Amino acid sequence: MAELSEAMVQDLIRAEAKKALQTGEVSCVIGWTATRFEDRTKPYFAQTPEECDMLIWNRYCINGTAKFALDDRYPDKKFGIIARGCDTRAINRMIHDKQLKRENLYIIGVVCDGKENPVCRQCAHKTPLVCDVMIGEPVQDVIPESRFQEIEAFEKLSPDERYAYWAKQYDKCIHCYACRNACPACNCIECYADQYRVGWQGKAADREQNQIYGLTRAYHVGDRCIECGECERVCPMHLPIMRQTRKMLKDINDLFGPYECGLSEEETTALGEFKTADPDEFM
Amino acid sequence: MARIGVFICHCGTNIASVVDVEKVAQAAKSMPGVAFATDYKYMCSEPGQAMIKQAIEEHHLDRIVIGSCSPRMHELTFRKMLKATNVNPYMLEIANLREQCAWVHTDRAKATEKAINLVRMSVAKVGNNKPLHTSMIPITKKALVIGGGIAGIQAALDIADCGFDVTIVEKEPSIGGHMVMLDKTFPTMDCSACISTPKMVDAGAHPNITLKTYCEVESVSGYIGNFEVTIKEKTKFVNHDLCTGCGLCQTKCPTKVISEFNQGMSKRPAIYIPFAQAVPSKPVIDENACLKLTKDKCGICEKICPLGAINYKDEVRYTKEQFGAIVVATGYELADWKKMYPEYGGGRYEDVITGLQFERLVNASGPTEGHIVRPSDGKEPKDVVIVKCVGSRDPKKGKSYCSRACCMYSAKHAHQILDKIPGSRVYIFYMDVRTPGKGYEEFYDNTRRDGAQYIRGRVSKIYKEDDKLIVKGEDSLLGRPVTVEADMVILATAMEPAPKIEEVVQKLGISMDKDKWIQEAHPKLRPVETQSAGIFLCGTCQGPKDIPDTVAQASAAAAKVAAILCHDEMETSPMISSVDQTKCSGCGFCVPTCPYKAISLVEVPGRDGNRKVTKKVAQVNEGLCQGCGCCNAACRTGCIDLKGFTNDQILKEVDALCL
Numbered sequence A: 001m002a003e004l005s006e007a008m009v010q011d012l013i014r015a016e017a018k019k020a021l022q023t024g025e026v027s028c029v030i031g032w033t034a035t036r037f038e039d040r041t042k043p044y045f046a047q048t049p050e051e052c053d054m055l056i057w058n059r060y061c062i063n064g065t066a067k068f069a070l071d072d073r074y075p076d077k078k079f080g081i082i083a084r085g086c087d088t089r090a091i092n093r094m095i096h097d098k099q100l101k102r103e104n105l106y107i108i109g110v111v112c113d114g115k116e117n118p119v120c121r122q123c124a125h126k127t128p129l130v131c132d133v134m135i136g137e138p139v140q141d142v143i144p145e146s147r148f149q150e151i152e153a154f155e156k157l158s159p160d161e162r163y164a165y166w167a168k169q170y171d172k173c174i175h176c177y178a179c180r181n182a183c184p185a186c187n188c189i190e191c192y193a194d195q196y197r198v199g200w201q202g203k204a205a206d207r208e209q210n211q212i213y214g215l216t217r218a219y220h221v222g223d224r225c226i227e228c229g230e231c232e233r234v235c236p237m238h239l240p241i242m243r244q245t246r247k248m249l250k251d252i253n254d255l256f257g258p259y260e261c262g263l264s265e266e267e268t269t270a271l272g273e274f275k276t277a278d279p280d281e282f283m
Numbered sequence B: 001m002a003r004i005g006v007f008i009c010h011c012g013t014n015i016a017s018v019v020d021v022e023k024v025a026q027a028a029k030s031m032p033g034v035a036f037a038t039d040y041k042y043m044c045s046e047p048g049q050a051m052i053k054q055a056i057e058e059h060h061l062d063r064i065v066i067g068s069c070s071p072r073m074h075e076l077t078f079r080k081m082l083k084a085t086n087v088n089p090y091m092l093e094i095a096n097l098r099e100q101c102a103w104v105h106t107d108r109a110k111a112t113e114k115a116i117n118l119v120r121m122s123v124a125k126v127g128n129n130k131p132l133h134t135s136m137i138p139i140t141k142k143a144l145v146i147g148g149g150i151a152g153i154q155a156a157l158d159i160a161d162c163g164f165d166v167t168i169v170e171k172e173p174s175i176g177g178h179m180v181m182l183d184k185t186f187p188t189m190d191c192s193a194c195i196s197t198p199k200m201v202d203a204g205a206h207p208n209i210t211l212k213t214y215c216e217v218e219s220v221s222g223y224i225g226n227f228e229v230t231i232k233e234k235t236k237f238v239n240h241d242l243c244t245g246c247g248l249c250q251t252k253c254p255t256k257v258i259s260e261f262n263q264g265m266s267k268r269p270a271i272y273i274p275f276a277q278a279v280p281s282k283p284v285i286d287e288n289a290c291l292k293l294t295k296d297k298c299g300i301c302e303k304i305c306p307l308g309a310i311n312y313k314d315e316v317r318y319t320k321e322q323f324g325a326i327v328v329a330t331g332y333e334l335a336d337w338k339k340m341y342p343e344y345g346g347g348r349y350e351d352v353i354t355g356l357q358f359e360r361l362v363n364a365s366g367p368t369e370g371h372i373v374r375p376s377d378g379k380e381p382k383d384v385v386i387v388k389c390v391g392s393r394d395p396k397k398g399k400s401y402c403s404r405a406c407c408m409y410s411a412k413h414a415h416q417i418l419d420k421i422p423g424s425r426v427y428i429f430y431m432d433v434r435t436p437g438k439g440y441e442e443f444y445d446n447t448r449r450d451g452a453q454y455i456r457g458r459v460s461k462i463y464k465e466d467d468k469l470i471v472k473g474e475d476s477l478l479g480r481p482v483t484v485e486a487d488m489v490i491l492a493t494a495m496e497p498a499p500k501i502e503e504v505v506q507k508l509g510i511s512m513d514k515d516k517w518i519q520e521a522h523p524k525l526r527p528v529e530t531q532s533a534g535i536f537l538c539g540t541c542q543g544p545k546d547i548p549d550t551v552a553q554a555s556a557a558a559a560k561v562a563a564i565l566c567h568d569e570m571e572t573s574p575m576i577s578s579v580d581q582t583k584c585s586g587c588g589f590c591v592p593t594c595p596y597k598a599i600s601l602v603e604v605p606g607r608d609g610n611r612k613v614t615k616k617v618a619q620v621n622e623g624l625c626q627g628c629g630c631c632n633a634a635c636r637t638g639c640i641d642l643k644g645f646t647n648d649q650i651l652k653e654v655d656a657l658c659l
Helices: A006-022 A050-054 A066-071 A085-096 A118-122 A145-155 A159-172 A178-182 A207-224 A230-234 A242-256 B021-029 B046-059 B071-083 B108-126 B150-161 B192-205 B248-252 B291-295 B300-304 B355-362 B406-420 B440-450 B501-508 B547-565 B630-634 B647-658
Strands: A026-034 A041-046 A078-083 A105-110 A133-135 B004-009 B034-040 B063-068 B092-096 B136-138 B142-146 B165-170 B209-213 B215-223 B226-233 B256-258 B267-269 B317-323 B325-328 B332-334 B352-354 B383-390 B425-430 B453-456 B459-465 B468-475 B480-486 B488-493 B495-497 B535-537 B569-571 B577-579 B599-608 B611-620 B640-642
Touching: A006 A026, A006 A050, A006 A078, A006 A105, A006 A133, A026 A050, A026 A105, A041 A050, A066 A078, A066 A085, A078 A085, A085 A105, A118 A145, A145 A242, A159 A207, A178 A230, A207 A242, A230 A242, B004 B021, B004 B046, B004 B108, B021 B034, B021 B063, B021 B108, B034 B046, B046 B063, B046 B071, B063 B071, B063 B108, B071 B092, B092 B108, B108 B647, B142 B150, B142 B317, B142 B547, B150 B165, B150 B192, B150 B209, B150 B325, B150 B547, B165 B215, B192 B209, B215 B501, B226 B325, B248 B300, B325 B501, B325 B547, B352 B355, B355 B406, B355 B488, B383 B406, B383 B468, B383 B480, B406 B425, B406 B440, B406 B488, B425 B468, B453 B468, B468 B488, B535 B547, B577 B611, B630 B640
Parallel strands: A026 A078, A078 A105, A105 A133, B004 B034, B004 B063, B063 B092, B142 B165, B142 B325, B165 B209, B325 B535, B352 B488, B383 B425, B383 B488, B425 B453
Antiparallel strands: A026 A041, B136 B569, B215 B226, B226 B317, B256 B267, B332 B495, B459 B468, B468 B480, B577 B640, B599 B611
């Protein structure tokens, strides 16, 4: 089968979305629509078959679609989600975290060959990992060699240099929590950073509180990061946030062997299970 | 406002020699919330405790900090003391000034500064303590013993004699374990079977003991006082309710396979009672060997059984039972030396045998009716070499530990050979001779007097030349190589935990050490307890040991079990996790991190906007939780808190030190 053009994929997406809305199975289909800028798209919720013609597919469809499903954790009808590989990993993430139910989702999977988004260069799963219908020909999953290149280079710096680097970065942070809001792994009902507890996360945007927030966020995502890069994409201050979780993933890979998460809805995270047979040489 | 009392203990000179205790007490007086501070020679002593009580009354103290030894040592002592006062026993913090300060430092000024900091942290923490109260849970007055060796039997008998019901689960068709395989036991040379079979019969006949042979523990849930255990009954293919144990089936079975009981030195039929004195003395069918079950041929035993007890369609059965306490007595297995020591022939020479094989050889009920002969040709061996520490004390090839019983049973083997075979010679290669037991050294001396030749050194190679086994080693006392032409070689192989020990450990939620022996709660003070309350251990599952130690430990475990079962209900520790269910996201990450299976997700009514919904949130089982804190670390929302060690309390400690 010949490779589908962008326009053909767009037509197929619209057709599948229409079909799903016409049967009344889903309440809306989450995808992308055009903006007044040619190189920008925005998330779009098509709620009627007619609105499906507003859905588009091009190389600027970069927003993650999955996390919007969390807006209603107890839906009456299914959500339709147009999902690329990364979105399906996000879905798996949230199902595994027990925040979404698979039966509440209607997933229109689209094979994606990368968007105008730097993170796509490290994409290992272009084919949706879970879907109800699939658009496009599945392609082989390949973990790119460049996955940890940046981290390896960064690890060579001295601790002081690394601290100076992060101090500079976190001095820019404005505590807007955009990284958290976009992250599919940040799905707590009430984030620790939003809680009022004396001595916990301070709300001021100063170096100390910013760094505490950055560290805690990285550890909370930790072994559950699906490497979608949404955190870094949405950061208005351009902090290299992916570096933190990637570093943790690299360490996990080094210590426990090959590790990726969000590949299926039933998996165990590397750091999330107690086994009596776990090695404890450090004891 | 909190009124904190600080009491700094000298611990004789343990603390006072390194830490300026008066200065610490003086410094404590100015810490926030402290109403009273003093020091005393022995806080844990009667006058020390009386002084604390008096201070509580005089200064209206509502919480206490004691700067003393480790809380593992005396926290309970001081809690008990507080029970007799108005202060809640959990309004207490111990600053460890001994193990974590005085014992590890020499610089008096710096140690004193550190001690002040430790006290400051405890003062900050105790300010956030809340009164905690214990609760009571009912107890099922029944014990489970896993493993029917001498340890399991002894523990079961002792518990049963206290009047409690006991169930023994044994994976083999008969109880008895390894002890019943042995011939004579050192140092008294009692016949092993003669002293262990009466115990087996007692266990079988005891009105309070239920034997579940050919069974395994499938799963364990619940907690101290209320374990729910699923027991898997393997397929026996013989209805033991009908069978009288006449043994007719055994005599007619055409299949012959290697006998596990005789350590591979004889054959047994596919339908078999493992040994003559087995309890229960009823056969099972080995499904891997039986012609009827493997090839649907034969069927003789069914035809011949006068009672119709044979059932080829038997199925695995699962039963669920409640127990108040569990004793683990899963025992040991000999390490497979063949893989570890290819230079000893790796199993190619029939006349290189293990100590346990020799026990069967010399046993009157064994394959040779007690005649010591070579397995290869049935000749009587004249020159016998015993090699000790095969796999033990050899971290490169085997285990780093000492298997403890081998020195003595090797001496016993030498004695038996010299006794039974006139003109025989026994050479024992050893690293050290360890005889720490009553009458052991005397026994070893006697064996040497009998003529056993002890050669200090390891054996490097065993190979065959004609009829002889050539044993090459080193006499490290003389510093020269030794070669012995032997007729038979006995290897004192290392003990290792029973196979599948990992499974048992995982099912029970207890831990094991690096060698997979089950870990006791404290090597000295809690030797038969595990880290999980209500689960005890005895015998060689905890580490290599001989029969006297095993039996002593079994009775100790039984006493611990009886101490639980004699109560109708028990107090639980209030220092356990609690979930703030309003904040819980129900992600369930705490569930698999819990080593005690104490957390589960439950459905509770909740609200989402203006809708009423059913939410899933975490809930802690108060009986199961041991207060380890794993779930706290796993909870991203921070909605799990460990009472007595809340996140806020720890933050206060950190702040007291760092700010």
